[in-house]
Amino acid sequence: MGNKSIRKVVALALAATTTIISTTTLTVQAVQRNSVAHPRTPYRLAFYNRHRYSYRVASALHFAHSKLHDVLLLTPFKDHSQEDEKLYQQVLKSYKKPPRIEPTMELYAPYSARATWRLFRTIDSIHLLHEMTEDVMSDEDIPWNEKGKTLKQAYELYRKKYQDIAFSPAPLDVTMRRAGVMMKPYFTLTRNYYPKNNNFFYAAHWWHPAVYESMMIGGNDKEQDMMIQKMEERFKNQVIPNPPMRMILSREGSPRYSRLSPETANVFDNLHMLHGITYDIFAYEGWTIKQKRAELYRVLKALSYQPGDEKLVRKFTTPKPNFNPLVYDDWARSSDGAMTRMMMEMMQEMMPMMHGNMQGDMNSEMSSPMHGNMHQKMMAQLKKKLTPGIQEGEIPGSWMDAMKVLMPNMKMSPSAMQPGKINPMMVKMMLKGWQEKYGNLPDIEPISMEQEPSAKDILSGGV
Secondary structure, three states: HHHHHHHHHHHHHHHHHHHHHHHHHOOOOOOOOOOOOOOOOOOOHHHHHHOHHHHHHHHHHHHHHHHHHHHHHHHOHHHHHHHHHHHHHHHHHHHHHHOOOOOHHHHHHHHHHHHHHHHHHHHHHHHHHHHHHHHHHHHHHHHHHHHHHHHHHHHHHHHHHHOOOOHHHHHHHHHHHHOOOOHOOOOOHHHHHOOHHHHHHHHHHHHHHHHHHHHHHHOOHHHHHHHHHHHHHHHHHOOOOOOOOOOOHHHHHOOOHHHOOOHHHHHHHHHHHHHHHHHHHHOOOOOHHHHHHHHHHHHHHHHEOOOOHHHHHHOOOOOOOOOOOOOOOOHHOOOOOHHHHHHEEEEEEEHHHHHOOOOHHHEEEEEEEEHHHHHHHHHHHHHHHHOOOOOOOOOOOOOOHHHHHOOOOOOOOOOOHHHOOOOOOHHHHHHHHHHHHHHHOOOOOOOOOOOOOOHHHHHOOOO
């Protein structure tokens, strides 16, 4: 066939396609798939060039985060045990031989990318912020006393460039209450039924703060390289085999960095919590893909920047201000910590409204001396649900399933249980609870960067 004939066939095919599209009612609205790109900053690729192995570890961690999305959406929940094991083996293999470059979420979860593109663009943009801040801390050409200013510039660049999806710089205590996911039918499914991968992510959320804190302790000189190297050894030999039983927040695992750049530290916590919420939503089989997208986008909005959030940036405390990432002890491994405390507080704040929604015999029980006993049962069961895996005496299913067993006459707002909806009064009660507990908390002090630190004591085995 000659070139002229080929061109004629192609032209006819294009004309036919155009006709079909123009005469067909499209049921799916296209989403603008703007991608995320690294800006041309002076410190670009500093982390990659200086800490190449750690850069590749991050790539492996993000492979794991990405792949689970499609696993949860495309496999039956009844197969959770075998799917959890299957993916976990892939994750370990990726960690042992990590990718050479940072993957986007879409690369390993193409189905989820098509279903929830805004989610992946949000995640990729914050992963970019991770890279930028790691670059700033790695770049020896940025004087130690200029790190804070440069980190703030990186944050502002992220916030303005991705203002339609930028996450909140407010502490997770606030944004988690806005999200209101504890009363949804999916809450805790992943941590309870996909514990191997869930716990690997808890290890990853130990690693991210540990990177920043190792740099904060090491300073700009060779001690930074030594701290990062020893931290990676600790991660490989202790954290991966025996991961934390909770999500470590920045204020816990990188207290110095959190005081230096609270905006980015809080954004990272909000992202890490988003991972867990998303997995729970995707694991839940009671909703269609469209309904899951509606719920997920509601959560994204709750975790995103809202006017006034900048006033809350430093409303947190550091439980271990001199935390040493080279010491992996019982405190770091425990299920007790800021994340668990936050969830337990939120449950306490919601209880009065839940009691008001009781009817029949349960209502009289709640007003009786047995009320205290029921409250204790509720909190004990919640603690089990917040612990990865299935604990002895734990009620099967999600946290909502457990509440229905404990309080069969509990009546929740029908609209609040729908995907994409929430009970505004419940959220208001939780935010009021946070305000009463922490509203008057003094802003945590910025950390002094005038003198570059020495890591000699820590590197020699001191604390």
